[in-house]
Amino acid sequence: MAAARPRTIFLVFLAIALQGFGGVLPFARRALVDRRAWLTPDDFNETLSLCQSLPGPNIVNLSIAVGARACGWRGSLAAVAGLVGAPVVIVITLGVLYGQFGGLQLVQRAIIGLAAAAAGLVTATAARMAEPLLKRRALTAAPFILGGFVAVGVFRLPLPYVLLVLAPLSIAIMWKRSA
Template structure:
């Protein structure tokens, strides 16, 4: 695996911020795992899980975690800056454009199409993240993934409550299996 410099972190996350407008996690995974090979899939999943456990947007947290891992505070700031600069400029520009032309029906149709594409990217990324978890001894892992997905996605429970319910049991089962 390649250890990126602060400049590479900035440039990599700048690309993620530009490409991933509306759905950043799939692009972050692609850039870090597939294109630049900074981490492998398992490490990416672990860092993403840690980033999700922290307060705030998970990909923002992920950029800070990755930057800090490779270059300390300068790397964290470079990755964070790279990730947010393009979306900031794009949002300002699109906000001004929507204020002027937002009543046009074609604009609404375009936004609906972009939303569907972003949802598809998130589903594809979830499948890629799930793949390394599927092993001979993965039935329990998959059960917890399915329970969390059902609780949040279909039953509408808060992610916090689902995690508070599932995490202790999951940790206990993992501890019991290794003991």
């Protein structure tokens, strides 16, 4: 990708973050691939799939990768600061406002509606993530989707232990299949 200065990287990711209501990824693709041409479409997909197989929010990982390739750790730092800084200030402000006015009846009424819709949003996200896996390889995917859901969602078992059991098993199966 073309060389870019930390300042430019910071500003590009700041703009991406502020546009990203209800999902930052589409805006990131538009800015990085279409407008800045820092990544080709193939680079974007490949980098994203690398970022998706690592822990942490995809988009934050993507900013680390783009920044690192442009100018090392300073690029990564600039990208993350741009992406994270403003939303954190905004959400803390909203939190403080909620703390001040959250007791008001009107605010509480709005929040219970908002919370119900937010729960629906996550349900749809889960369904959308499940769909391609179930279409392509239901036999190897479904047991782990169900296992993760029952263990963590229904029985509320601690996440680290559940991951320690399910992830290696699932990875081993995919490894055997590819070998």
